[in-house]
Amino acid sequence: MIETLLLRTVVVVLLGSLAYFFNPFALSAPVAGIFGVILAGIVILLERRLKRASLTHLIGAATGAITALICTLLLSVVLERAAGAYSLTHFIVIAFLALGTYIGLAVGAKKGEMLNLGALGGLIGGEKSGKSSFMVLDTSVIIDGRIADVAETGFVDGTMAIPQFVLRELQMVADSADSLKRNRGRRGLDILQRLQKSSHVKVQILEDDFPNVRDVDMKLVEVGKRYACRVLTNDFNLNKVAQLHGVHVLNINELANALRPIVLPGEIMRVFVIKEGKEYNQGVAYLDDGTMVVVDNARRMISKTIDIAVTSVLQTTAGKMIFGRFDERIHAVYDKTSSVSTTDAGHHTRGREHSATAAPQTT
Known part of the structure; x- marks a missing residue:
């Protein structure tokens, strides 16, 4: 930010000085x-x-700028032959050179890290790359x-880009009066620091903003469309809208x-029943990763660790649900304080066992 401000100050002073000393159009010096x-x-x-423009637009603009610069140089040759145009000619030439250098530095520094050299190599080699690398x-x-x-x-x-409007939203959450939101926001800032210190990824701040778009999710969609990049989220609604x-x-x-x-039907798994299910004589358990396990004939086994037989697995957009059945005639029952073994109970058909001792979660 400071470097950009200094660069802009230099340009203002440079063009003001050029106009003052060369005095184009026969104006007074001030x-x-x-x-x-x-x-x-x-x-x-x-x-x-120009910083907000897409890379394809910048390529077109650069081509136009080069063409305009060539035409300006040709025009300067003509103006040098005209009487009284000496100061104006030099002002135009030097001004265009200064402006071209400034715009090239500013825009090139902004867009340079977005260039996908792999895609450029693909174009040269005859292959086409459709997505950006960040x-x-x-x-x-x-x-x-x-x-x-x-x-x-x-x-x-690769590069993980964080738009400025996402940082603002994160800071607003971190400054919230609600303690839960404040802790979530501060956790997000800590996560960004971890990413910045990681040796596997590079974090870059995007200054792109869309003042005509108020919703943050739609701003993210616009960023994805502008740079043809991937949007990483765990928001279900943003996922659908972006697609x-x-x-x-x-x-x-x-x-x-x-x-x-x-988990396949017929497998034996060990779970800790934490509450009653919605249907008659059902118990509910959770795996360590949060997967809900609904167990038939387990209402009396609440607060106990038991072995169950998996009957079916339901995959939904919100996650996975496992259904099982408890039969006290053949399945082992452990009390509340029993440790959950990570080895097979002796009748696991595939030599693999799953445990469910996570804290209660809401359905």
């Missing part, structure tokens, strides 16, 4: 200096708009925190569901 300062302000506004994180996935654990394992790499707009979404909940242990 008026010419003011004219140069106004011109510098227009250029800075143009530079801020991901955009939303507020929910930052507060969730699991993305930091995944990044530290090395399963994901409708053709934006590639990575839902960390879907990743968690995919990594859950596979």
